[in-house]
Amino acid sequence: MDKTLQGLSREIASKIESIESLIADKKFTEALAEIRDLESQKAADRFSAVRGSIHYLLSSALHHLGRYDEALEEGKRAFELLKNTPENKRIAQIQFNLGAIHVALGDFEHAESQLRDVIATYRRIDDRRGIITVCNKLANICFVRSNYHQAIGYMNQCIRHCDESEDEVTRAKLAANLSRIYTLIGSWRPAKESLLSAVAVFEGKGDQLYLCRALLSLGYVCCLQRDSQEGKTYYEKALELIYDNNYTRELAIYHEYSGELEFAQGSYERAKNNYLDCLRMMEQIAPESDMISQTYRLLAEVQIAEAQYEEALSSCEKAMKVATSLGERIEIGAIHRALGQIYTAKKEKDKAKEDFQKSISILGQIGAKFELGKAYLEAVRSKVFEYVDCTAYYASGREIFRELGSDYHLGTIALAFCEFLYETGEHDKAEAYLREPEKIFKRLDEKKDLDLVLESRAKIDRALGKVGSPNTRHRAEYHFSDIVTQDDQMLAIIDEARRFKDSDVPILLLGETGTGKDLLAKVIHCESKRKDKRFVKVNCAAIPETLLESELFGYKRGAFSGADKDKKGFFEEADGGTILLNEIGDLPLRLQAKILDVIEDRELTRLGEVKPRKVDFRVIAATNKDLSEQVRSGDFREDLYHRLNVVSLRLPPLRERRRDIPLLIERFLAELGIKESGWEGLDKSQLGLTYDWPGNVRQLKNEVERLVLALIPFDSRKLLEELGKLDQEISRGTSENYLVDKRAQVERMEIGEAIKRCGGDKEEAAKVLGISKATLYRRLRQYDLDI
Numbered sequence: 001m002d003k004t005l006q007g008l009s010r011e012i013a014s015k016i017e018s019i020e021s022l023i024a025d026k027k028f029t030e031a032l033a034e035i036r037d038l039e040s041q042k043a044a045d046r047f048s049a050v051r052g053s054i055h056y057l058l059s060s061a062l063h064h065l066g067r068y069d070e071a072l073e074e075g076k077r078a079f080e081l082l083k084n085t086p087e088n089k090r091i092a093q094i095q096f097n098l099g100a101i102h103v104a105l106g107d108f109e110h111a112e113s114q115l116r117d118v119i120a121t122y123r124r125i126d127d128r129r130g131i132i133t134v135c136n137k138l139a140n141i142c143f144v145r146s147n148y149h150q151a152i153g154y155m156n157q158c159i160r161h162c163d164e165s166e167d168e169v170t171r172a173k174l175a176a177n178l179s180r181i182y183t184l185i186g187s188w189r190p191a192k193e194s195l196l197s198a199v200a201v202f203e204g205k206g207d208q209l210y211l212c213r214a215l216l217s218l219g220y221v222c223c224l225q226r227d228s229q230e231g232k233t234y235y236e237k238a239l240e241l242i243y244d245n246n247y248t249r250e251l252a253i254y255h256e257y258s259g260e261l262e263f264a265q266g267s268y269e270r271a272k273n274n275y276l277d278c279l280r281m282m283e284q285i286a287p288e289s290d291m292i293s294q295t296y297r298l299l300a301e302v303q304i305a306e307a308q309y310e311e312a313l314s315s316c317e318k319a320m321k322v323a324t325s326l327g328e329r330i331e332i333g334a335i336h337r338a339l340g341q342i343y344t345a346k347k348e349k350d351k352a353k354e355d356f357q358k359s360i361s362i363l364g365q366i367g368a369k370f371e372l373g374k375a376y377l378e379a380v381r382s383k384v385f386e387y388v389d390c391t392a393y394y395a396s397g398r399e400i401f402r403e404l405g406s407d408y409h410l411g412t413i414a415l416a417f418c419e420f421l422y423e424t425g426e427h428d429k430a431e432a433y434l435r436e437p438e439k440i441f442k443r444l445d446e447k448k449d450l451d452l453v454l455e456s457r458a459k460i461d462r463a464l465g466k467v468g469s470p471n472t473r474h475r476a477e478y479h480f481s482d483i484v485t486q487d488d489q490m491l492a493i494i495d496e497a498r499r500f501k502d503s504d505v506p507i508l509l510l511g512e513t514g515t516g517k518d519l520l521a522k523v524i525h526c527e528s529k530r531k532d533k534r535f536v537k538v539n540c541a542a543i544p545e546t547l548l549e550s551e552l553f554g555y556k557r558g559a560f561s562g563a564d565k566d567k568k569g570f571f572e573e574a575d576g577g578t579i580l581l582n583e584i585g586d587l588p589l590r591l592q593a594k595i596l597d598v599i600e601d602r603e604l605t606r607l608g609e610v611k612p613r614k615v616d617f618r619v620i621a622a623t624n625k626d627l628s629e630q631v632r633s634g635d636f637r638e639d640l641y642h643r644l645n646v647v648s649l650r651l652p653p654l655r656e657r658r659r660d661i662p663l664l665i666e667r668f669l670a671e672l673g674i675k676e677s678g679w680e681g682l683d684k685s686q687l688g689l690t691y692d693w694p695g696n697v698r699q700l701k702n703e704v705e706r707l708v709l710a711l712i713p714f715d716s717r718k719l720l721e722e723l724g725k726l727d728q729e730i731s732r733g734t735s736e737n738y739l740v741d742k743r744a745q746v747e748r749m750e751i752g753e754a755i756k757r758c759g760g761d762k763e764e765a766a767k768v769l770g771i772s773k774a775t776l777y778r779r780l781r782q783y784d785l786d787i
Contacts, residue, residue, distance in 0.1 A: 055078035095118040128161045212247055292318075296315045383420055513696065539583055552570050654697055
């Protein structure tokens with residue numbers, strides 16, 4: 001009995017103890033009736049401490065009955081009556097109850113403030129169990145508000161106090177709760193460790209309810225780590241406990257987790273049935289819980305996979321309603337990701353972009369790494385973003401999955417980026433990026449994903465002119481005869497390339513975008529003495545600067561976070577063969593010195609190693625920029641420029657070799673299976689001979705392919721007519737000025753958007769754009785951009 005009750009009649013003391021027991025047993029209506037009866041007797045009016053206790057008990061009962069405003073008023077009255085008394089334990093109980101009421105009202109700031117005061121009160125009376133209870137409640141508040149790292153801090157405080165008091169069972173329960181936070185932020189290893197220790201304790205103590213919950217969580221973590229068999233084992237153990245004890249809520253959780261496992265394995269109907277079972281149970285038990293919002297969102301993901309977009313949209317709306325009412329930001333972010341997928345499928349590109357960006361922003365702010373990584377993955381898969389954005393999302397997602405140690409997701413995002421590159425016509429680059437997912441899925445024995453890789457491989461091989469089945473790789477052959485030309489300039493360049501094809505001196509290919517630098521580099525390699533070794537193409541502008549060094553030089557296991565194995569760089573991959581450094585003008589200054597050393601010494605050092613490795617390769621560099629001007633502006637090292645510029649071949653733009661246009665069109669038609677051009681007697685002056693083709697040969701090829709697809713059945717006369725319409729572009733101004741203006745306009749826009757996306761951080765914007773900081777500032781001055 002409390003000290004404040006000494007001197008009271010035994011009847012009043014007994015009544016208060018009885019009411020506390022009713023509240024502890026969750027019999028709140030009975031407790032409320034007993035409190036009202038005690039108040040009517042007015043026997044304790046002259047004892048302020050007892051009146052305070054009665055107001056506290058009334059506040060507690062009203063709180064649990066959902067009458068929060070009344071509960072808050074009663075709690076405040078109780079605190080005012082007791083705050084200056086020595087009854088610290090009762091004061092702490094009142095403060096804790098007030099904090100819980102503020103949580104129920106959604107006033108988290110007042111709740112946190114109130115609960116921190118409780119900790120101070122419990123410390124005064126050295127009540128460790130009270131401190132544990134309060135820290136656990138604070139962790140719960142932070143968890144709901146998606147302040148996960150702060151929640152982990154509070155949970156660790158709880159665990160420390162449990163260690164001091166040697167309370168093994170409470171510690172195990174807290175460890176299980178802590179694992180849930182670790183799981184959400186993607187820290188799967190500590191999550192699994194916490195759960196394994198908790199399972200051992202619950203098994204030893206025979207606590208079947210908490211053992212069941214821990215087994216479910218353990219199975220879920222295993223499935224996230226793609227260890228489905230181990231995950232199923234834990235689920236089956238949990239299911240036995242669920243049936244033995246009739247655990248309804250835990251059965252709903254089992255259905256949700258099983259649904260996710262079935263979905264990951266491609267069993268959409270089973271996944272959907274599990275989710276619907278979970279929803280039916282939860283709508284009876286807790287219709288406004290976080291499980292409702294999460295399960296509706298997971299159901300939407302299955303519906304998206306089955307192309308049921310209207311149903312998925314409806315599920316997202318239901319999920320968003322509950323998640324918003326709970327302030328559950330991690331679910332809100334995940335729902336926006338699902339909406340991005342839906343609007344991508346519905347061809348509503350702007351809406352899709354907006355939802356993906358919201359998802360990335362929300363999940364990034366709260367530090368939910370795994371869900372954020374999946375948002376980056378789906379943004380790349382969507383193909384609704386421009387090249388720069390998509391590359392940045394790929395790099396960010398890849399970094400997250402590396403940090404999480406999720407090889408499977410590293411493979412999926414690399415495959416998604418490869419598909420994006422294929423769609424944008426970057427077939428060589430797509431081929432290079434396909435190697436990583438192929439290795440990963442083979443190692444993990446992910447047959448379904450490996451089939452997707454082989455499908456991509458077949459498409460890319462066809463685009464690159466390679467032959468053979470998807471399972472059999474053949475080296476592509478390129479010859480000087482593949483270069484279609486009657487132009488004197490081009491014929492002279494081919495002769496010069498033939499002279500130096502077997503030499504080891506670097507060759508620098510210059511020319512506008514689309515003039516055929518890639519093709520000429522491949523031809524030189526395939527006609528050279530190195531033709532039986534690899535041709536490795538590196539796009540210096542496409543690979544994010546943060547990844548470029550490791551991609552070029554390779555790394556040793558443990559060199560940085562996520563480096564879980566040794567990896568060759570592009571230079572080592574090209575050992576014995578040829579490496580093409582495409583867009584060399586975009587190479588960051590800090591790497592130019594290292595590149596020069598590798599070219600000079602024919603040796604490199606992987607990241608994380610000290611001993612250099614000998615490599616034998618032939619360098620071809622290509623750029624559409626004026627490197628001599630970049631040397632003068634300080635954006636390109638003079639010594640590297642002179643080392644690369646031993647043999648320099650400048651490919652003319654298509655407007656300077658107009659006689660090749662009819663020949664090129666015939667070649668492209670033949671590649672598309674149209675061998676009979678059917679234009680004998682037609683006027684070939686219509687073949688775009690006055691149009692300047694700012695995108696050069698690449699643009700001409702793309703235009704022919706587009707028209708062939710549009711003109712079904714194929715009609716040669718119609719093709720000529722459509723190509724002739726391009727001459728109207730000349731009316732916009734002189735072709736050269738028009739081209740310069742057009743490029744400037746695009747560059748201005750890209751720079752402005754990049755700086756805006758980076759929040760005004762110009763250094764970060766330069767990285768996103770793949771240019772040096774000095775180049776960015778020069779462009780800002782050139783275009784008079786005040787950003």
